[in-house]
Amino acid sequence: MKKTLVAAAVTLAAASLSTQAMARDNIYIVGSSTVFPFSTAVAETFGRNTEFSTPKVESTGSGGGMKLFCAGVGVDHPDMTNASRRMKGSEFDMCQDNGIKDITEVMIGYDGIAIANAKGAPQLNLTTRDLFLALAKDVPDENGNLIPNPYKTWQDVNPDLPDVAIEVLGPPPTSGTRDAFAELAMEGGCKTFDFIADMKAQDKKKYKAVCHGIREDGAYIEAGENDNLIVQKLVANPNALGIFGFSFLDQNIDQVQGSKVGGVEPTFDAIADGSYPISRSLYFYVKNAHVGTIPGMQEFVAEFTSEQAWGPDGYLVDKGLIPLPDDLRASVGAAANALEPMSKP
Numbered sequence: 001m002k003k004t005l006v007a008a009a010v011t012l013a014a015a016s017l018s019t020q021a022m023a024r025d026n027i028y029i030v031g032s033s034t035v036f037p038f039s040t041a042v043a044e045t046f047g048r049n050t051e052f053s054t055p056k057v058e059s060t061g062s063g064g065g066m067k068l069f070c071a072g073v074g075v076d077h078p079d080m081t082n083a084s085r086r087m088k089g090s091e092f093d094m095c096q097d098n099g100i101k102d103i104t105e106v107m108i109g110y111d112g113i114a115i116a117n118a119k120g121a122p123q124l125n126l127t128t129r130d131l132f133l134a135l136a137k138d139v140p141d142e143n144g145n146l147i148p149n150p151y152k153t154w155q156d157v158n159p160d161l162p163d164v165a166i167e168v169l170g171p172p173p174t175s176g177t178r179d180a181f182a183e184l185a186m187e188g189g190c191k192t193f194d195f196i197a198d199m200k201a202q203d204k205k206k207y208k209a210v211c212h213g214i215r216e217d218g219a220y221i222e223a224g225e226n227d228n229l230i231v232q233k234l235v236a237n238p239n240a241l242g243i244f245g246f247s248f249l250d251q252n253i254d255q256v257q258g259s260k261v262g263g264v265e266p267t268f269d270a271i272a273d274g275s276y277p278i279s280r281s282l283y284f285y286v287k288n289a290h291v292g293t294i295p296g297m298q299e300f301v302a303e304f305t306s307e308q309a310w311g312p313d314g315y316l317v318d319k320g321l322i323p324l325p326d327d328l329r330a331s332v333g334a335a336a337n338a339l340e341p342m343s344k345p
Contacts, residue, residue, distance in 0.1 A: 024075045024294065025053050025294075025295055026052075026053035026054065026055055026056055026294075026295075026296075027043075027052075027053075027055035027056070027079050027080065027294055027295075027296055027297055027300055028055070028056050028058075028075075028077075028078045028079050028080075028294075029043070029055055029056065029057045029058070029078060029079065029080045029081065029082065029284075030057075030058045030060045030064070030065040030068045030069060030078045030080075030081050030082070031058075031059075031060060031061070031062055031064075031065025031066075031069070031080075031081040031082030031083055031284070032059070032061065032062045032065065032082040032083050032084040032175075032176050032177075032282070033059045033061060033084075033171070033175065033177070033226070033227055033245075034084040034111055034176065034177055034227075034244070034245035034247065034248075034282065035082035035083065035084055035108070035282050035283075035284065036057060036059040036082065037247060037251070037319050037320075038082075038108065038109075038247070038282070038316050038319055038321055039055075039057045039082050039284065039304075040057045041309075041315060041316060041319055042300070042303055042304045042309055042316070043055040043056075043057050043300075045303065045309070045315065046296070046299070046300055046303045050296065050299060050303075052295055052296030052299065052300075053295070053296070055296075055300060057082075059226075060174075061171070061172065061174035061175040061176065062081075062082070062083040062084050062085055062174070062175060062176025062177075062179065063173065063174040063175065063176070063179070064174045065078070065081035065082060065083065066081060066083065066087065066088075066091040066094075067094075068081065069081035069095070069100075069285065069287065070091055070094040070095040070098055070100060071098060072098045072099060072100070073098075073099050073100060073287070073289045073290070075294070077287075078287070079286070079287050079290045079294050079297055080284055080285060080286050080287065080297075080300075081284065081285050082282075082283070082284045082285075083176050083282070083283045083284070083285065084111065084175075084176030084177050084179075084180060084245065084280065084282055084283075085176040085179045085180050085183075085280060085281075085283075086105075086281070086283060086345055087103075087105065087283070087285060087342075087345055088345060089344055089345050092342075092344045092345060093344070099289075100287055100289065101289070101341075102288035102289065102339075102341040103285055103286065103287065103288065103341060103342050104285065104286040104288055104301075104335075104336060104339045104340060104341060104342060105283060105285055105342040106283060106284050106285070106286065106301070106304070106305065106332060106335075106336040107281050107282070107283050107324065107328075107332050108282050108283065108284060108304065108305075108310055108316075108321065108324075109281075109282055109310060109316070109321045109322050109323050109324055110271055110272065110279055110280065110281055110282065110321075110322035110323075110324070111245045111246050111247060111271070111279070111280060111281075111282050111320075111321070111322060112245070112246040112266045112270070112271040112276050112278055112279045112280075112322075113177060113180060113181050113184065113185065113243060113244070113245060113246070113266075113278040113279075113280065114242075114243070114244060114245070114246055114248070114249040114258040114259075114266045115131070115168075115185075115241055115242075115243060115258065115259040115261065115266075115278075116231075116234060116241065116242050116243075116244070116249055116256045116257060116258050116259065117234055117238065117239075117240065117241050117242070117256065117257065117259065118234045118235050118237075118238040118240075118255070118256060118257075119254065119255055119256055119257050120238065121238040121239070121257075122162060123257055123259060123260065124154070124161065124162075124241070124259040124260070125160075125259065125260040125263060126161075126259050126260065126261055127158075127189065127261070127262055128184075128185050128186075128188035128189035128192070128261065128262070128277060128278075129189040129192045130154075130157050130158050130161065130189065131185045131186065131189050131261075132185070132186050132187075132188075132189025132190045132192075132211075133149075133151060133157045133158075133189065134151060134154065134157045134166050134168070134219070135149075135166075135168060135186065135214055135215055135219065135220050136149055136186065136190070136210070136211075136213060136214070136215060137149060137213035137214060137215045137216065138210060138213060139151070140193050140195070140196070144195050146210065149215045149217070149219075151166060152165060152166065152219075153165055153166060154166060164239050165219075165239065166219040167219060167221065167237070167239060167240045167241070168219065168220050168221065168240070168241045168242070168243065169221050169223040169230045169233055169234070169240055169241070169242040169243070170214075170220055170221070170222065170223060170230075170242065170243035171222070171223070171224075171243060171244070172222045172223075172224060177243065177244060177245060180278075180280040181243055181278070182211075182212040182214070183212070184277065184278045184279070184280065185261075185277075185278050186211055186212055186214075187211040187212065188277065188278075190210060190211035191211065196210055196211065223242070227244040227245065227248040228248070228252075230242040230243075230244055230248075231244075231248065231252045231255060231256055234255075234256050235255050235256070241259070242256070245320075246258075246266050246268075246271060246320055246322070247319055247320025247321065248320075249266060249320075250268075250319075250320035251319070251320060261276065261277050261278055262277050264276045264277065266278075268320075268322060271322045272322045272323075282321070284304070285342075286301060286336075286339065288339050288341065291339060298337075298339070301336050301337060301339070302337055304336075305332070305333040305336050305337060310323060310324070310329065311323060311329070
């Protein structure tokens with residue numbers, strides 16, 4: 001009897017989704033502002049070259065996209081979400097709790113996080129330690145105690161840097177770029193202090209709070225999810241720095257330049273070979289329960305993972321995507337097209 005009731009409930013849910021789908025015949029995608037231009041390019045190509053409607057793509061930030069994606073099943077909820085960092089275990093649990101049981105994870109390529117300023121301004125050569133000291137909420141003093149960040153200029157942080165006020169335009173907490181910057185750049189610099197590195201084994205929560213905490217005194221300015229707006233503000237203020245994905249640097253190279261990090265410029269090759277220190281993987285996630293009901297989902301995944309899109313000579317490379325190596329691209333593409341459900345991260 002119980003099995004019959006469960007089967008009936010599943011059939012009813014599928015029928016409900018199928019009925020709702022009549023109100024929407026296009027794929028609905030949310031998520032990362034970094035992945036947005038890649039997803040938009042695929043959506044436009046897909047809409048132009050297939051019988052399906054052009055997917056709707058919104059830039060909500062990775063965290064905001066996960067909240068929308070994991071809120072439930074049905075046409076009121078997104079079919080896919082883009083992310084500039086991997087889904088968190090807590091987000092996976094939220095999806096599961098809201099009835100989203102099977103999710104396919106697709107790593108699409110790599111991106112670097114650029115620390116950029118206006119073309120014509122001095123190009124900076126920063127270390128992750130410089131970035132931590134400039135932007136952390138609390139920093140070590142000469143006695144090894146953590147104090148509220150006192151540094152006002154880049155020269156205060158490092159005498160080799162300019163005597164210019166620290167003013168950095170960056171993404172908000174909902175952004176995957178912010179998460180990746182905190183993990184790769186801030187924590188990378190934070191753990192160069194031995195007593196903070198030792199803290200990780202003793203008090204992981206405190207360690208993360210120290211290493212990922214961004215100052216709130218005006219030196220770091222949350223500039224929203226619109227990376228194009230950051231570019232405009234950098235052009236207007238040559239003393240400011242901005243944080244965004246390599247693709248936006250690449251698309252605006254006539255207006256802005258990337259700072260070196262550890263002596264390495266954020267270039268396509270340096271990100272691809274891992275020598276640029278602030279590099280990360282990019283993803284999109286598929287709500288498998290919507291496949292077969294929302295038209296074109298499987299075909300959209302096939303387009304995104306085609307060699308003409310994400311391959312070394314594909315049209316996404318022209319947008320700034322750093323492709324996966326051939327063998328990894330083949331295995332990820334096969335899993336994506338088979339819609340293999342992911343395990344909890």
